[in-house]
Amino acid sequence: MSETDxxxxxxxxxxxxxxxxxxxxxxxxxxxxxxGFNSRSEFIRYALRDAVNNPEGAGFWxxxxxxxxxxTDGDVISSEEMRATxxxxxx
Numbered sequence: 001m002s003e004t005d006x007x008x009x010x011x012x013x014x015x016x017x018x019x020x021x022x023x024x025x026x027x028x029x030x031x032x033x034x035x036g037f038n039s040r041s042e043f044i045r046y047a048l049r050d051a052v053n054n055p056e057g058a059g060f061w062x063x064x065x066x067x068x069x070x071x072t073d074g075d076v077i078s079s080e081e082m083r084a085t086x087x088x089x090x091x
Contacts, residue, residue, distance in 0.1 A: 018044070024068055 020028070032043030051057065070076060077085075 021068070021072065023072065 028043065029040060032040055035043070037043040037046065
């Protein structure tokens with residue numbers, strides 16, 4: 001849900017709230033710094049633009065979010081199961 005700030009000089013810009021786990025926020029913060037972004041907001045705007053402009057990659061982000069939630073909950077699968085599921089064989 002977006003909120004308009006009456007004190008914002010640009011009425012075309014909305015502020016939004018985003019709720020994510022602290023552990024994932026730590027990963028986001030590390031990522032934007034390592035990649036040379038000036039701020040967390042700049043990095044998130046870039047990531048959102050990329051997801052909108054490249055919707056074929058959206059499945060990756062969804063899978064990543066699900067994986068993070070599973071890991072947090074202790075729900076993990078072995079690398080052998082992953083290879084069987086996705087058909088990758090490193091041998």
